[in-house]
Amino acid sequence: MNPLLKNLEGGLIVSCQALEDEPLFGSMIMSKMAIAAREGGAVGIRANSPADIRAIKQVIDLPVIGLYKKNYQDSEVYITPTSKEVEEVVEAGADIVAFDATFRERPGGQVLDEFVKEIKSKFPSVLLMADISTIEEGLHAVELGCDLISTTLAGYTEDTDHITGFDKTLLSALVEKAGCPIVAEGRVNTPELAAECIRAGAFAVVVGSAITRPQEITKQFVKEIEITRKME
Numbered sequence: 001m002n003p004l005l006k007n008l009e010g011g012l013i014v015s016c017q018a019l020e021d022e023p024l025f026g027s028m029i030m031s032k033m034a035i036a037a038r039e040g041g042a043v044g045i046r047a048n049s050p051a052d053i054r055a056i057k058q059v060i061d062l063p064v065i066g067l068y069k070k071n072y073q074d075s076e077v078y079i080t081p082t083s084k085e086v087e088e089v090v091e092a093g094a095d096i097v098a099f100d101a102t103f104r105e106r107p108g109g110q111v112l113d114e115f116v117k118e119i120k121s122k123f124p125s126v127l128l129m130a131d132i133s134t135i136e137e138g139l140h141a142v143e144l145g146c147d148l149i150s151t152t153l154a155g156y157t158e159d160t161d162h163i164t165g166f167d168k169t170l171l172s173a174l175v176e177k178a179g180c181p182i183v184a185e186g187r188v189n190t191p192e193l194a195a196e197c198i199r200a201g202a203f204a205v206v207v208g209s210a211i212t213r214p215q216e217i218t219k220q221f222v223k224e225i226e227i228t229r230k231m232e
Contacts, residue, residue: 002127004063004095005181006205011043012194013065013183015208016056023215026088035092038138046206050092052069057093061138064226065129065206066094072107079131079152081107090126098150100125101130101141106185116144129183133157137172142178149174150183151169166193168200 014037024033027049034045036058046065047053053066068085069078074167080086080099089097097119100106106115110165119128130141131152138149154170155163166187175184181203188194189210197205209216 003202004127005177008044009064009181010198013044013046013204013206014039014040014042014211015046015185015206016052016212017046017048017208018071018213022213024212027051027054031055031059033156034062037104037211038062043204046098047094050088053089053092053094056219059161063095064093065096065098066090067098076104076111076123076151076157077102077106077108083109083118083122084113086126090123096127098129098131098152100153101132101146101149102134102137102145102153103140104157113144120145131185133160135170136179138170138174138182139180142180146180148181148183148203148219149178150185152185152206154186154188166197168196171197171200171202 016033018030030052036044038060043064043126044063045056047056048067048069053064056064066089067080067087070081071078074079075081077100078188080089080097084095098225101112105111107188127147129148130146130148131150132138132141133153151167151170151207154160183204183206184197186205188205188207194205194207200218
């Protein structure tokens with residue numbers, strides 16, 4: 001196994017991301033978040049945008065899974081959608097590049113197979129993480145030679161929008177059939193669930209909002225308090 005991947009095995013990867021409309025948006029803030037995650041025992045960081053990746057790489061020595069969220073009018077794919085974003089993520093210093101590996105058409109009409117072939121040709125030494133939403137997408141990503149498969153997009157595509165929590169069935173199926181490292185990601189919102197994913201065979205677990213989005217964490221506390229007050 002690649003030594004870099006070995007460092008991630010069995011551990012927690014913290015997704016340090018904040019979009020422009022969020023209170024913690026900013027590369028300096030995300031770099032501080034990454035330091036806090038490292039001090040808490042995280043084995044890796046998942047980060048969005050070249051600016052955030054560079055800032056994080058300057059302050060920690062953990063592996064960084066890089067992606068670049070970009071919206072294109074002709075496609076629903078927004079996680080590292082084209083080779084241009086891949087190039088920027090690689091140049092920023094990402095150790096692994098994550099991208100949308102669903103069957104949806106990419107910007108410019110490009111299909112997944114063409115995209116993976118292109119980035120493998122341009123960046124042959126870069127490790128690839130395929131963000132998928134279904135078992136079929138996961139197995140196809142393995143066939144394309146991706147190094148890691150992540151359940152990131154289960155519940156976030158038109159075909160899977162009926163899924164409202166972490167997809168345990170998808171994880172189990174991929175662990176059984178894929179034959180490569182499977183990362184549990186997407187609505188892993190408690191320590192107990194993260195541990196359950198590892199017991200189910202996940203190579204590693206990615207947690208984002210439950211750790212790094214205080215506005216969402218606050219909402220959960222407020223919701224429970226309001227429910228209690230209404231019951232009184």
